[in-house]
Amino acid sequence: MALTRLLISNFRNISHADLLLDTGVNLFCGVNGSGKTSILEAVHMLATGRSFRSRQHKSVIRHDHSGLTVFTQLDTGFNLGVERLADGGGRVRINQAAAESSSQLANCLPLQLINSDSFSALDGGPGVRRRLLDWTVFHVEHLFAQEWKNYQIALKQRNALLRRGKIDPDAIGIWEHQLSQSGEQVDTLRRSQFEQLRAAVTTLLEELPPSLLNRVDMSYRRGWRKEVELAEALRESRDSDLSQGHTRTGPHRADLRFTVAGEPAHNVLSRGQQKMLVCAVRTAMAQLVCRHREKPVFLVDDLPAELDDHNQHVFAQWVGRCASQVLVTGIDEGTTSRPWRQLEAPWNCPKVFHVEHGNISADASAA
Template sequence: MALTRLALRHFRNISAAELSLCAGANLFCGPNGSGKTSLLESVHMLATGRSFRSRQHKSVIQEEATGLTVFAQLDSGYSLGVERLADGNGRIRINQAPAESSSQLASCLPLQVIDSESFSALDGGPGVRRRLLDWTVFHVEHSFAQAWKNYQIALRQRNALLRRGKIDAGLLSVWEQRLVESGLQVDGLRQQLFTELRGALLALTSELPQSPVSRVELSYRKGWRKEQELLAALQESREGDIAQGHTRVGPHRADLRFTVAGEAAQNILSRGQQKMLVCALRTAMAELVCNHRGRPVFLVDDLPAELDETNQQLFAQWVSRCASQVLVTGIEVEATSRPWRQLPSPWNNPQVFHVEHGCISAEPSAAQ
């Protein structure tokens, strides 16, 4: 699932660019503020319909432009296109046909992002970690998206009833039953994939035997007490839910926990060790997708600034085993390319692009 061609217009400081990308590593090098991260951001928009830096489309559109476009061809045969207009409108297309939702884009282009914000997984809120698990389940289990959608509908209806002055007990019971049906399906799919994810993560962290990262344990909390049925948990929580106006138990409160000898991992690991743990987690997620669906694409923003040279090399090895392609940014070509040039073909001959003032140009590859 690699990109072979990428074209974008009026995306932040990039007026226009059209690139041919290779399988393996594609490196985008240049000074800060040149447009490197914007390039990665445009690929993320193709896979999700939005930027990973801003939820406001207008802020991504180049100043004085009326809209932006991003288009890509994939080696799978798909073509993806996203248009966002300054007035808030836009279009999503797959193979030139209108797409119903951005989740269809995600199905075509599984994408992992490693940037400075990615490392909040340990000390961020449960929602951050829950979304990581759900990304994996979404790309492996086709039924998850509909189950999660059904759960969200039932959850909104129950919350709306909780906020009413007078509650219709019969109607509340109906929506609680629907919440339980879809919620158990969501939880079951999560638990099934979690077992695989935990195994893949521990296999990767075992490659760091001198680091406390190798002793990290991962556990799953489903969002209500494990010894209790979900319906019973909802009924027990009902009085407090009414007082607060929202549902406080269920799969929407699920979490992943990282511990070392029973202690929260973020209290034990250094910042650099936490970064390697997150890299291992995201690689484990990609491995599961690779095993079930196909190799995903990685976007890595300024890897030399985030990891030391030894860990860069190990991370590059991990990515090369499960990804179809990686797009990496960095300031200096030598430092950015070094981890990849030590890998087997095709990773050891990365395509290098120079980025400056929003202009992107390909440099001749070593094989040419």
């Protein structure tokens, strides 16, 4: 799985770009504000339908233009295209056919993003950590997407009934039945992948010098009491949910916990250790996906600003085992390329692009 060609039009300060990418490492260098992160942002839109910096499409569209387009050719034979318009419209296409949902894009282009926001997973809300697990489950377990969709539909209906302020036992029972069926299946799929994810993270952390990182433990909380089935938990919580106006029990409340000797990891680990833990988790996620399908693409935004030289090298080694392709940004070419050039081919010969005021040019002599 790799992008062979990338076309970008009217995306932030990029008027037009037509890039031929290499398998291995593609390095985008430029000063802050030059547009290098926008390239990663455009690729992210091809895999998810949206930017990773803004949920508002209008803010991503180049100033004084009515819309943006992003297109890529993959070495798997798929072509992906996304058009977003300032008025809220747009199209998503796979091999020139309309896509029904953004999950179809994600299925075609498994993507891992490492940027400054990635490191908020440990001290962020449960939803941030839950999405880490769900990305893995989505790409490994084919049943997950539909079961999660069914669960979300039933959850929306139950919440609508709760907001009315009066419960009809028959009506709410119908949706609780759907919630429990899909919710139990979602939990089963999550637990299966979580155990593998925890083992993979532990193995990666064991490669690091002895430190508190070697003592990190991961646990999974499913979102309701262990002793009961979800159907019973929903019935028990009706009165309290009615007072709150929403459902507070179920897999939509699931969480991953990272601890060291029983304490939250973000309270114990240094900032640098927290970043390496998140890198290990995201690498482990990619490793699990590799066992079942094509290797994912990694987007890495300004790694030298986040990790010291040694940890950059370790992370590059990890990525080299489980990525099909890496798109990396950085200010200084030498500093940004150093951890990759220490690896074996094809990672040690990055294709270098220079980015200046939204203009992107390949440096054929840099490899």
